Amino acid sequence: MPTFWLVVVLLALTALGFWFGRRRALNSAQGNPRELHSLPVYYGANVAMSVAIPALITLMIWLLAQPLLIENRVSATIPAELIPENTSIGLVMSDVRRLAEGLDEAVLQGVMTKSQSITLNTEASDIRAVLGTVGVALGSEVRPEVLEAAQSYRRLSSVGSTAMTLVCLVLALIGFGLSTLRTTKEFRARNVVERGVLALLILAASLAILTTVGIVLSMLFETINFFGLHAWSDFFFGSTWAPNFRGDSELSMLPLLWGTLYISAIALMVAVPIGLFAAIYLSEYASSTVRSFAKPLLEILAGIPTIVYGLFALLTVGPLLLKLFGQGEDGVLGLSWMTGATSVLTAGVVMGIMLIPFVSSLSDDIINAVPQSLRDGSLGLGATPSETIRQVVLPAALPGIVGAILLAASRAIGETMIVVMGAGAIAKFSANPFESMTTITTRVVSQLTGDTDFASPETLVAFALGLSLFVLTLGLNVLALYIVRKYREQYD
Known part of the structure; x- marks a missing residue:
């Protein structure tokens, strides 16, 4: 059956x-x-x-x-x-x-x-x-x-x-x-049913932990196999990413890590100011009519598939940036900085647009959760609304805002489609945002595409990259937790 x-x-x-x-x-x-x-x-x-x-x-x-x-x-x-x-x-x-x-x-x-x-x-x-x-x-x-x-x-x-x-x-x-x-x-049917439901609730609560442990262990075992076939010193301290499936590959994660952090940093530079300013306006200045219309409209960005953002980067943002910063004398600015539509800046800008609702929506909810008594006390002491926001509301909401930025950063680090279509596939060190680069997630997909042989370092390196990405995200969470605890003490 x-x-x-x-x-x-x-x-x-x-x-x-x-x-x-x-x-x-x-x-x-x-x-x-x-x-x-x-x-x-x-x-x-x-x-x-x-x-x-x-x-x-x-x-x-x-x-x-x-x-x-x-x-x-x-x-x-x-x-x-x-x-x-x-x-x-x-x-x-x-x-x-x-x-x-x-x-x-x-x-x-x-x-x-x-x-x-x-x-x-x-x-x-x-x-x-x-x-x-x-x-x-x-x-x-x-x-x-x-x-x-x-x-x-x-x-x-x-x-x-x-x-x-x-x-x-x-x-x-x-x-x-x-x-x-x-x-x-x-x-006593009620007692039996309630014990059964309690067991199901405990199982459901444990699934997230067990799933995380299973994911980490699966990556860890394959990573150990990878380091048995490839030198760990080349992976962590090398400077070249060149897999060729012929036994003489150079598999360093540093060029991929640089591309990941560079693109994510540009995305956050776009998303954090715009998202935070939008949250401040919606929570402190906008009327109820404007807020009821603008907030859902802004959150629509979070529901757009990433492949659509990738197409937007490839067909719209990339050619626009190329027209502005490339093409020599025929360009708008007469510059020749870009040689193609795919670049770090292209992927970073589009990814930043995608992250705006993550920052704005969460920050708006957090700012609204600040007690009104803090605002009233500041205004009663003679502070202006802008001073109240800068010196009272934002410091009180800072732990939550840090959490929103962390969520956006984790989302940026794990993005794949926008990078594939907007940033290119070149792994290298460069500070030029107008050049093509790639990220860890893109290379993981590339190494595991097709008929993979899980006995070769060129395939097993995907698990080492995935585990490294997990450790990076965990580090961001620990840092955010430290910041949250440090500033929360002032307002408890």
Whole structure:
């Protein structure tokens, strides 16, 4: 049974369990809810939870574990001598998965029947002729061992899916039966349901922490593998980024880090003043009519997809800057500083526009949260409105404003599409904002695009870059927390 329909069946059983549990509880009390220990809805919820929770948890674990177990079992059947030179088992398994998912079982069985008749003395050209139809389907040549592994992969996947369906349905029915037997008027259904909901809340609260730990560990293990293949001194202290997948790559993160920080700094120089001034105007000077119209209009910027900002940088801002600062005597300013539309300034300006609502909206809410008594006291002492804002409101709201700027900085550091389309793809050290550069996130995407071999340093470097970016963001959070604590003491 497909996973979608299995979930539908489990949800239907859950709804049936809710109705049946509620009805059985009322019947045990001869239809008088006052004789029940708990409200009828708790009895229905108890049966529904007993049906849904064990089955759905098992389903999620099964869906995560089955592909890993099948892949390990299938990869163990591929002889090491059959794997082409300079090719890892990961790339072979990628071909196996594509073949298993893309071709019909009947085609696989028919081609395997033909390939089994091939002897070891058969010429390679004859083997390619037998597997030609499959090769056309995949767009590449299919080796016999890959074809056999694909058939095994499909067979194990089918068996696993059937077993998953049976196990989940059995667990749901067992939960249905046991919870129904316990449904009597003396059963403390409310206590059981509340404990179950409390456990779900604790699990939900733990997911963020567990997810963060899982992400860090996954990057950490691959980073350790990377440093086992590539010198850590070149990664942290080198000056060149030149991956070439030939074993003599120079993989230094410093040029990428410089591009990331440079573009982010320009973006913040655009977003922070504009966003902060907009927040001050909306919270302290604008009328309610203007505020109700301007704030939602400003926040629309946060909902625009980043690919649209990338196109805006590529088609509008880049050519405009090129017209202003490039093209020699034909340009508006008669300068020749820019040689192309992609540059650090292009990406920084557009990214800054994207970050304006992050700064303005959060800063506006924080400024409005400053007690009105502080404003009234300042004005009562003779300060002007502008002096009140500078010397009272902004210092009181500074911790929150720092948090808003930090959010904008983290968003800028992690941006990819605007950099790809607006800044170019050149990793180098340069202080010229009119030149093309690239960032860490862009290189991570580039290194993991296509059929990746997770045994080469050129691919594993993406995890080292990702972990470095995580540490950088963590450092920003620690710095912001220090600033918040330092200034909050004055107003507690």
